[in-house]
Amino acid sequence: MDEVISILNEIRPGQDFSGTDDFFARGVLDSLDLTALVSALESRYSVFMDVEEIVPDNFRNVEKIKAILAKHGVNPAA
C-alpha cells in the first residue's frame, strides 16, 4: 500500500484516503489530526517541518503531502 496512505490510516483508521482531494473539507481529517500527521511523518522520514509549513493546505491530499515531503528531500514508497 502507498506509504503515506498507511500513515494516514494509522492516524484515522477506517477512513478512505485514496480518492479524496481534500481531507479537511471532507472531514476525514481535522486540525488535531494535522498535528498527529506532522509528528508521524517527521518520525517516519526523519524530517523537521517548520512552523509555517504546518498548515492544512500542505496536507489536504496525498499529492500535497508528497510534495511537502519532496521539499524535504523525501520520496515515500508508492
Next chain:
Amino acid sequence: MKAVSSDTASKPLRRVLLVGDTTLDPLGRLLERGSDAPSAICSAAPYGQIYQILLDGNHPAWSFQPDCLVAWTAPQFTLPSVGKLMRFEPATHEDALREAEQFADAVLQASHRVGLVLVPTWTLPSHERWIQTLTWRPGVGLANVIARANLVLAEKLAGRSNVVLLDTSFWQASLSRPAHDPRMYAVAKILYSQPFFEKAAAEMKSVMRGMLGQTKKVVVCDLDNTLWGGVVGDDGADAIKLGAPDPVGECFQAFQSALKGLRSRGVLLTICSKNDEQYALSVIEDHPAMVLRKNDFVGWRINWDDKAGNLMALAEELNLGLDSFVFLDDSPQERDQVRQMLPQVYTPDLPVSPSELAPFVLSLNCFETPGLGREDLERTDMYQAERGRKESLDLSGDVEAWLRSLQIQVRAVPLRHENLARATQLLNKTNQFNLSLRRLDEKSFWDWAAEPGNAAYVFHVSDRFGDFGLTGLASLSMQGTEARIVDFVMSCRVMGKRVEEALLGYTVGRAKAAGADCVQAPPVEGPRNAPAREFFATKFAAAGGPAIDPERVGVPSLVSVREEN
C-alpha cells in the same frame, strides 16, 4: 454507584474528562483510538478553566458524566508564581507553594465526583535551562520550587485512594524525542509533543487497568538464552554465560535481578523450557551466579513438549487464567506458536541484545497495581505452601482426611477501612469464583456497604501450612425479611478445600441473624465464573435459583470459622 454489567466487566469503558491549561485533545484521541484496554471515550474541556471545572460540579464540563478525570496542568500557567520566577519577575517560593496547595485542594474537591483522578506531576519544558548554577537553590531556584510543589501535591493528594499522581519526569526520561513542541503550541496551544502524549496515554491506560485489577500475575520464562546465555544442555553448566566477569553474563544476571524484583512484589515466576528437567533444576540450584533459585519459582514445565500445552498446564496448576500470563522467550518461533495458540497470553518480543533484557522487563507496564499489600509481597511463599499441601495430598490420597489434616481456619471480619483496598482488589480481580462479577472502585464499594440494609464481610483463611491472607468476600443486601447475596467472591488460592461451604454457611447465618427468612443468590453468567455458578447450583432450592435451600448450607466440620467484630 458505578457498577459495570458482567458482559462489559472484562472490557470496561472509561469516560474520561480532560481538564488542563493547554490543549489536551491529542491525548483524548490517543486514549480513544488506542487498542489497549480499557476502552475510553474522552471529553476535553476548553482549556484554561481548571478552577471553574474542578470546583463547580454544575460546570457544563461535568454533563459528560465522566468516571475518570485527568487534570494535567503546566506549572508555569497554573502556578502563576512559577511563571513569574521563570521570567525572573518578582515572586516567592512560598507564593508558588500556596498556589500548589490551592490546586491540590481543588483536585481533592473534584475527586468526590469521579471514581478515578489522574494528575500528571509538574515538569518544566525540556528546553527550559534557566540558570543551572541556581536552579536547585532553596528559596531561589526554579527546579527547587517545582520539586517542592510536586511534593505538596503528593502529600495532599495521598489522602484519597482514587487520586493518582503520575510521574511525568519518568515519561520524559523514557523518550528519545523532546516532550515539548513549541511549533504545536504556536499552531494549536498544544504544549506537548505527540510522542509525549503517546507515552502519557499508554501510562494512563496502564494505571486504569491496575485500578480495575486487570494486571498480569504470572511471568513464564524460558531458560536457554533467556535466563542465561547459551544452551545448557549442549554447552554444560560451566560454559553458560551468567554473571561477572563476562559482560554478557552480567546482562543475564541483571535480567534475573529484575525478575526477582517482580517476584518480591507479588508477580509469580514460572519456567517453561525445552530441557532435561533434573539437569536444568540442578543448574538453577547450584550455579554460583544464579540470582533466581528453585524456590523463586511457583511452578515449571521443563520438558520437550510444546510450550502452548505447557502454559495451559501451568495455568491449571496455579488455578489462574492464561490472560494473566506473560511469556518471555528468546525464540521467535516459540513466541509465534504461543501467540497463535494462546492469544490471551501477553507475548512481547524480547530485545535481541542481552543488555536490553533488564531494562525491558523493568519498563513493562502490565503489572500495575493500586497498592502493595501483604498478600502481594508474600504471594510466592503462599504458592510454595500450596505445593507442600498438594504433595501431602499425594502421599495420603484420602481427600477428606487430607483436608482435615490441613486444619483450615477462617476469620470473618466486617468490611473496614483497613481491609477495603485488598477487598476491592479481590472483588475486581477475581473471575472464577465470583457470583455476580460486580466491579466497583473502593469508594463505590464502601458507599454501597454503608447503605442501610447492606453489609459486607471479608474472610482471612489459613491452615497449618501457612496463611492465605484475605481471600474471600461476601456482601448482603436486606429488604424486609428477604436477603440477597450480592457479592460472593473467593480467591482461586483456596478453591477445592470446602472453604466456600464455610463462607456461604457463615454468610447465610448472618442473613438469618439479621431477620431473613429467605436468602437469594442470583448468579450472573460471565465467561469464566462457572466454578461459582456450579457451586451455587448445588445450593438452590429449585434448579436455576435464586433462592437458597438452607438445608444444603452449613459450615463443614473440617473448617473452623471465627468471627471478629
